[in-house]
Amino acid sequence: MTNILIVDDEAVLGEVLAAYFIKEGWQPTAVTTGAEALKEIKKSSYDLMILDLMLPDLSGEDICQLTREISDIPIIMLTAKTKEDDLINGLMIGADDYIKKPFSSREVVVRIKTLLRRKEPSLTKALQFNNGHLLIDLNNKTVQVNGKMISLTPNEYYLLVKMAEHVGRVYSRTELLKALPGDEHYLEGYQRNIDTHIKNLRKKLNEDPRQPCYIHTVFGMGYKFEVNTLD
Template structure:
């Protein structure tokens, strides 16, 4: 049974998440502070951690950093902090995803499922869907649809989109993305900044409003990430 550790000192949040998680038949563990959380990580070896950053003893950031010294367990930050710097810092110290308070319990469930699939490599379907099927990627056909309309992408644009969409929330540097283009024989264009042009063109094609993107997001000073929420039925549309 999948074992999930929820670290939060707010009773109502624990109760709400427990109610939703039990419907998924997940084994739920609780910790109300950082010290207790670190102890349970060591003793219980959870499959995933939901970690609030505002804890009464040590910070969630410190819990995350200490956990990362000995474990690669997936971590989803649960935070009231909403500034970009706060969220970037969470990813840098080792979190895999984040949910900002106030949140939808259903969204948390979807994010947990998506992260568990990626971590356990159980995602075997050839199709990926995001934001209630608004964006679809067919890996066998190498076909991308927005609102069920096929989008014409260049080979490099497709590689970039698929690479980022396969790991929503993960931050990619320009160097990382340039490597994705080159790794299977793609043409070397010389400069990491060429990625910016690809991203600009990709946004024009996959976003409803490229000035306010929901899929291809900029992480200032670091690179880019995919912001779409995976559909629950990604194995089949």
């Protein structure tokens, strides 16, 4: 059973979404405050969270950041904000997709299905580089650096896997956008999102962007995964 947490202070909207989710065979739980959302995340196991940015107690951005400290659950933000900087900020703090209000319930269902498909197990078990310094477990969707587990958002994970599966291949930002959940939305021109995700990913891999070990910038073209031997 797919468990989805709906966080929106408009109870009616939560009920409408819940009805659509039930038709899909999913189990929805709706809450109206940020405090309730964090309580649910801590006590229960959810496959995805729908998160409104405008809540009465905590902002959606705060909830997203606090959630990322304890969970890598996919997060779709609902927002009336339309400025590019606001949307990019949402991705920087850990959201995986965002939907602008007003929206249709069918659109939300499609976005959720896209994200959930990305969670399906891979036939290949693992990718490892530099004698196990970087280990990507494709079945469990976990990443270890130098023997320590690191926490990646789903977007960061999918970008890393996309490039690591084809070492040396140069990917344009548009190609990388297509690898992310909600790709039909990302193709609206927010290519700067990729730069943001790459920046965050490099930090988590402990890479020096001037001398990266794995993720390399190909100026004027995009990015590629190439392994530099560690000293």
